[in-house]
Amino acid sequence: MPNALAPDQSSVGIVDDFRGNFTKAMYLRSQPGGELERRLGYGPGRLSQGWWLLFALVKPTPDNFEFGGYTHFSGARIGHPGLGNARPTVEEEMQKDFGGPAQVLAAKAAYIARLQIIGHERLAKVLPVAPGADYPVGSGIYQCNIPRPISCKVAAFIAPGETYLGMYD
Helix, strand or coil, X not given: CCCCCCCCHHHCCCEEEEEEEEEEHHHCCCCCHHHHHHHHXXXXXXCCCCEEEEEECCCCCHHHCEEEEECCCHHHXXXXXXXXXXXXXXXXXXXXXXXXXXXXXXXXXXXXXXXXCCCCCEEEEEEECCCCCCCCCCCCCEEEEEEEXXXXXXXXXXXXXXXXXXXCC
């Protein structure tokens, strides 16, 4: 479990372990908070108190990676979020299509080999300051889930009303 981050620039540069939903950095740059909420599937106002941008420093292992599809699959589940956990997961559907868990695990290994931890396609995570449990359907950008923590760097703190305009390092 990561240490608490200060909701200001003093947290930038901290390296700690984080888990959860990740996307790619290219979807986050130059986007106001309201647009990121829509893209990622956060409830309205969730980023209004600011947010941290995390960059993964390592790739996850295949047993610590879950395909999430795109953010219109809220919680990496297919169907309306109101149906909760009754919805099938992206990975359950992949197992049907690929022929079982072993084939999905092999697909994960191949996919992770192509994942980036540098540049604009690097794995990135938005960590809101405000707590919340409202995760509506997002607009459909890349997502994956990393269930167990991996090493990440706090690349930026984006204050309320600001937009991330930085680079991908």
